[in-house]
Amino acid sequence: MNMKRFLFLTVAFILFSTPLHAATLEEKVVEHTLKNGMKLLMVERHTSPTVSAWIRFRVGSVDERSDERGIAHLLEHMLFKGTTTLGTKDFAAEKPLLDSIEVTAQALMGEKAKREKSDSAKIAELEKQLAKLEADASKYVIKDEFFELYSKNGGTGYNAFTSRDGTTYLISLPANKLELWAAIESDRLQNAVLREFYTERSVVMEERRRSYDADPESKLWETFVAASFLTHPYGQPTIGWMSDIENLTRSKAEQFFHNYYAPNNAIVAIVGDINTKETIALVERYFGMIKPGKEMPPVTALEPKQSGERRIEMVAEAEPTVMIGFHKPGITTPDDYVFDVITMILGSGRTSRFYKKLVIETQLATEIGAFDAPGNRYPNLFVVSANPRAPHTVKEVEEAVLTELDLLKMAPVAERDLQRILNKIEYEEARRMGTNGGLARNLTEFEATTGSWRYMTENRAKIAKVTPADIQRVASTYFTRENRTVGFITKKGGDK
């Protein structure tokens, strides 16, 4: 070990680091690629004796076939259930039961799929058999052993999330416990067992009811995004529609797992109180022998050019809300940088145009925001979302928003507005290095969606090149009636 460097780190650990200048992200990130293609990104931060480890797989709901909708997310849940050695008392005894459960569950789904022509006696019998088999299998299960192991060792924030673009597994641990992460995660990647599948599928249905069905704004959002895409899978909700979830099987989830969960589709970020050399050795030791899988094929569906406004109404027991979307190109395209500027000018903070006009001046709305969604890897939407303030209507808010968009086409944006955006990005560059988890999240996200975490450091220079003329051109190109989808809630029993 390099002694001088070690002493410097030790001192830094005690006094909090006091370098002459704050190191930039470019200087701090250490990259390493394993022979099997797994990408490792590390940052040493010695503020506290903790470490955050994030694994991102380049597979999300956008990669599902139509009969697999919801599987990326359900699989994410299932990957908490253990392996051939963890989460089980005796896998050899458990396995035949799991196989019988799968046969029975598929027979049950097949019968239920006949809907009104199904045989209710047969359904009842299969349900009884399934319950019996599940009870038998559960005798071998050690419930949530991953969680239990991490917890006992002081792990926090053990979680995972699935988006259109990817699936991420995260944990923070005391810095001396990183080997536990390597052991569990490498085991999960190679030997996962999707036990308790059909109970967990019910949990996901409850998640769907909670996050979409019973929440009017989220339900509108789901409908609005689906209406915006005819062909591209970005239109499908990541969690799946209810009937999708009802027909997912463990076999499908296993197939999806084997197709996509391979080291060459994985990006790992480890940020915190680590030594990068030792961390590389640790990761090589636990993940190095895993065989690479297939290359991820890109999504081939191309959304046809929209040729007219789409309007989506949802009647609900809720006050009105409105969403306006325009198709636009995905991340790293030249116009996307222009959209970054437009999004900030229109929607970021108290100096944004929407806030100043609709919230303060005309007071048509109480809340208004602009963002892009539902993913980044493929062409997506620029979205404006607002809550009208009674007695003002969806229509009034919509007209006011469109007026602001037209203004962007007609008049060049002032230099000071552009400078304010660059100042904000400069601040964000510093701030996002302030927590292990936040930095690990950004590193994995941008490495996965843009091809390199350096997107974070190069973004400001790209945005600095955006001119007022670029903004006018992009606004005129994309903010058209033909390219627009509007979704809104009408209050049930209301007259608006």
Added chain:
Amino acid sequence: MSRFLLLLFFLVSAVSSLYAADQQLANPRTMKFPALTFHIPKAERVLLDCGMPVYLLRDSELPIINMTAMIRVGSVYEPAAKSGLSGIVGSVMRSGGAGGVASEKMDDELEFMASSVESGIGSDMGTVSLTSLKKNFSRTLQIFGDVLLRPEFSAKRLEIARQHAVEGLRRQNDDPKEIAGREISRAIYAGHPLGNVATFDSVRSITRQDLLDFHRRYYRLDNMILAVSGDFERTALLKELNEVFRPVKYEAALLLPNIPQPKELLQGALLYGKKEVNQTVIRMGHLGLTKDSPDIYAVRLLDYILGGSFTSRLTMEIRTNQGLAYSVGSHFDIGRRFTGSFVAETETKAESTGKTIKLMKNIIAGLTKEPVSDDEISTARDYMINSFMFGFTTPASIVTQRARLEYYGYPDGYLEQYRDNIAKVTRGDILTIARKYLHPDAFKIVVIGDAAKFDLPLESLGKVRELDLKLNIPKP
């Protein structure tokens, strides 16, 4: 110091030799780890010339400074007829101009520097916070001082804030989870300021003079604590703080209202609100305890075992074993100034509402009948003790935590002795405090959903009182 260096060197070499010696892959169940020494980070406490305590922690990793003022104020000080006043004071302090700087100019100046100054008032604490790049700190600090001490409460911005509060009330019954959260809190704290909610009438009655009076009474230099962290230079910072917070002679002594503790009647209630949804929101609970009770350590462990972790009894049975819910749990919110609460919560499909309510009550009651297992208490203890260091991961969280301990009057050594106090708790202690603090028969239960689709008539679970969810909706 040199001894400490040596110790660290030993630890790190222990790590490397372990890696070198053991090329086998370790079993997660039996894995051993190198020792890790964790010292609780300290913050320096300084008194400004005006007497205000300031906690300081310097860290130059990032060129950013964070600052928070904690003010002894809260919604508990609002008169019931003016419910919503403190929320509006907190927001208009920032939005309504201050120190001669008009709203629009302040917004423009702050956002051009990428600085932020924000203000808010919770149930028992007001905060004004600042974040700024080091190079813009001095100007941002002046604005921070103005917002805190010299807000102008522009009439136009007050009107906008009032309209937003009205619109918020209009929307307060849109999301069933929001309804349930509000109603369980109202039921638990009925008759106490913590149970008051804003109404159209109370919000409409608020005047600019109310804002000025409320602010003048509580936002005084002798009623707040500061916490500062980040890339500052100590001497220069203290000089600047002393200039912004020059000593003030107040005409009257600080007078904080005396708010009584909420009363627990241990009387159950079943409240139902109708929403046409396919999933029912369920909340149940009653009053809990305050931080001054010696029982808080046992309660923390009970919380983890009952409903505070992924392997808790509630989650294990209702989610993992039965697939009845995605989100289920329970939590003792340990009160700092006022008696806290215990609330258990979940959402389940309409058709399993009755089953789930009964199951939750039974699981909770189970803790009052038998001691928890050795495994349960040791996992909970290990988690609490081993994850303790995550309370200290950023300079801002370290320094804010120290200031909060003083603000709420925690005893000296609270943090230092926390892990030992957790380690001392026995299975018997948990049974004792479960019997003392959990009374399932006296739960206030809130059920929001569509009773026509429930598996059981709600009346079979108790006497139902239906909530009028239209009560707060004004005529358009």
